[in-house]
Amino acid sequence: xxxxxxxxxxxxxxxxxxxxxxxxxxxxxxxxxxxxxxxxxxxxxxxxxxxxxxxxxxxxxxxxxxxxxxxxxxxxxxxxxxxxxxxxxxxxxxxxxxxxxxxxxxxxxxxxxxxxxxxxxxxxxxxxxxxxxxxxxxxxxxxxxxxxxxxxxxxxxxxxxxxxxxxxxxxxxxxxxxxxxxxxxxxxxxxxxxxxxxxxxxxxxxxxxxxxxxxxxxxxxxxxxxxxxxxxxxxxxxxxxxxxxxxxxxxxxxxxxxxxxxxxxxxxxxxxxxxxxxxxxxxxxxxxxxxxxxxxxxxxxxxxxxxxxxxxxxxxxxxxxxxxxxxxxxxxxxxxxxxxxxxxxxxxxxxxxxxx
Ligand SMILES: NC(=O)c1ccc[n+]([C@@H]2O[C@H](COP(=O)([O-])OP(=O)(O)OC[C@H]3O[C@@H](n4cnc5c(N)ncnc54)[C@H](O)[C@@H]3O)[C@@H](O)[C@H]2O)c1
Ligand SMILES: O=C(O)C[C@H](O)C(=O)O
Numbered sequence: 001x002x003x004x005x006x007x008x009x010x011x012x013x014x015x016x017x018x019x020x021x022x023x024x025x026x027x028x029x030x031x032x033x034x035x036x037x038x039x040x041x042x043x044x045x046x047x048x049x050x051x052x053x054x055x056x057x058x059x060x061x062x063x064x065x066x067x068x069x070x071x072x073x074x075x076x077x078x079x080x081x082x083x084x085x086x087x088x089x090x091x092x093x094x095x096x097x098x099x100x101x102x103x104x105x106x107x108x109x110x111x112x113x114x115x116x117x118x119x120x121x122x123x124x125x126x127x128x129x130x131x132x133x134x135x136x137x138x139x140x141x142x143x144x145x146x147x148x149x150x151x152x153x154x155x156x157x158x159x160x161x162x163x164x165x166x167x168x169x170x171x172x173x174x175x176x177x178x179x180x181x182x183x184x185x186x187x188x189x190x191x192x193x194x195x196x197x198x199x200x201x202x203x204x205x206x207x208x209x210x211x212x213x214x215x216x217x218x219x220x221x222x223x224x225x226x227x228x229x230x231x232x233x234x235x236x237x238x239x240x241x242x243x244x245x246x247x248x249x250x251x252x253x254x255x256x257x258x259x260x261x262x263x264x265x266x267x268x269x270x271x272x273x274x275x276x277x278x279x280x281x282x283x284x285x286x287x288x289x290x291x292x293x294x295x296x297x298x299x300x301x302x303x304x305x306x307x308x309x310x311x312x313x314x315x316x317x318x319x320x321x322x323x324x325x326x327x328x329x330x331x332x333x334x335x336x337x338x339x340x341x342x343x344x345x346x347x348x349x350x351x352x353x354x355x356x
Pocket of ligand 1: 051052054055056057077078079120121124133137140143144159161162190192193220265266268271
């Protein structure tokens, strides 16, 4: 049967594969040509993963390739993307996959993207705090966000690189300097805290973790991770001892994995799961689905701090609404004060870095 784009384009695609274009920019043009079927089997969104060869990046790339909302998937890293992209591109799902290697290909990787997910940067080793990653990861995030400001300033950005409490303010600063900042489109990924909270609460209650939804607010490091156990859905009650145990375990979930991995990095597989869940929520929002609600670390007026994680509703332009914290228990109010103190310093550190 003759396809709508005709035999000549099929021949062109085979020729392009046998004689690859001289630059990734040409390849991107080939992919994005207005009537080129290589855009993917179905209409959908264009997603880039920056840091795609890493511990999070690889499984996340695989999960994005499985997502039916994704039609084009760009995998960018400073190492190994040709292999990762070739491997994932053989999965017979709808998204067309291309790899981009090194900074000279960052522009091609980003051009035309609707959503950019950033797990680039170094992970913790035992004994380190997330803030110990600041010196290396701040510069990586700045460079990648400069690329976004130039090549896809309207893309939704999901920032995973730690310390999230500082890297989100850095990204905001880069976009402000470039004149492209839209606070609705920059989201720090804190979904792993919610994923962990749901799992640990379900363990205590002896029920299916998929049935639980725990709001986790504040930020993404130690005491800044504040689970609101009084607002768990479906409603349930805990003893004071359970509340202390759960809060401590949720706040230290990252460290639990870092120690178990004993020098081989931090959470990657559960993080890829969480990042894919969050990216999917952003894409459903872009598609116009109603009531897409997730926790995220965003530009916020929920507290006196300029950034804060709380529940947000996602829509066609990114964040449509940021929800206030709701009624807190005395224990949660005390946790909030501790969280805000540390958060204020981490946010300021990011702002100072970008304004140097
Ligand atoms: N937000 C969260 O909940 C959360 C959870 C887990 C990990 N993290 C963070 O995610 C980051 C990545 O963790 P990982 O385990 O995947 O680390 P990793 O070292 O396995 O992978 C990081 C990847 O980033 C790449 N990279 C480095 N510099 C780059 C640059 N300038 N441009 C593009 N890519 C670059 C590396 O080549 C590597 O492939 C760490 O900062 C980690 O702390 C955040
Ligand atoms: O703990 C880390 O360093 C990685 C990540 O932030 C996590 O929560 O697992």
